[in-house]
Amino acid sequence: xxxxxxxxxxxxxxxxxxxxxxxxxxxxxxxxxxxxxxxxxxxxxxxxxxxxxxxxxxxxxxxxxxxxxxxxxxxxxxxxxxxxxxxxxxxxxxxxxxxxxxxxxxxxxxxxxx
Amino acid sequence: xxxxxxxxxxxxxxxxxxxxxxxxxxxxxxxxxxxxxxxxxxxxxxxxxxxxxxxxxxxxxxxxxxxxxxxxxxxxxxxxxxxxxxxxxxxxxxxxxxxxxxxxxxxxxxxx
Numbered sequence: 001x002x003x004x005x006x007x008x009x010x011x012x013x014x015x016x017x018x019x020x021x022x023x024x025x026x027x028x029x030x031x032x033x034x035x036x037x038x039x040x041x042x043x044x045x046x047x048x049x050x051x052x053x054x055x056x057x058x059x060x061x062x063x064x065x066x067x068x069x070x071x072x073x074x075x076x077x078x079x080x081x082x083x084x085x086x087x088x089x090x091x092x093x094x095x096x097x098x099x100x101x102x103x104x105x106x107x108x109x110x111x112x113x114x
Numbered sequence: 115x116x117x118x119x120x121x122x123x124x125x126x127x128x129x130x131x132x133x134x135x136x137x138x139x140x141x142x143x144x145x146x147x148x149x150x151x152x153x154x155x156x157x158x159x160x161x162x163x164x165x166x167x168x169x170x171x172x173x174x175x176x177x178x179x180x181x182x183x184x185x186x187x188x189x190x191x192x193x194x195x196x197x198x199x200x201x202x203x204x205x206x207x208x209x210x211x212x213x214x215x216x217x218x219x220x221x222x223x224x225x226x
Binding site: 034041043045046049051089104105107 | 154204215218222
């Protein structure tokens, strides 16, 4: 079955700098890769997603890149702000009815230093 | 407002008691899920349901039970048999034609 590894587990960056979180997946049939942000005591919120027919997607300060050959995808946050501090999860699934088997990474705790 | 509502937000259970966590969604989503999250850990799938009156076990179903009598409701019962049930429980849902899973705000369960 699918396995998703996420690195690093913790990340501290200076406010205004960029942050990068990386994930690798094992099942080449996976074709949908969402990223979630979870604030303390709340449910994860989708922040960006990418499908396997796209190599990069950007939404303001957030971007995701996908390398299908290497089976890895990354989240990039530029010009980080204090409100970016949270836990971030990557995930992989095959979509459609198989989306029930979405597999999550173990999470990255991002801290933004003032 | 459309969304996923979990209740209660905080629940305390005595040893030997069953407790039920509620999850209601008004998004007209077909699939619903329950995840468990331990402090500082990732998400583990307990049960999921793709249609009414049908559900499947996830990776850690032992000691839990669910029902799906209505499309909008997917309650989770943590039985007295469950060892170490203290955790943060997350309900989620998805449209069958879509890929994205949306989460509720979670319920904290503490065994006292």
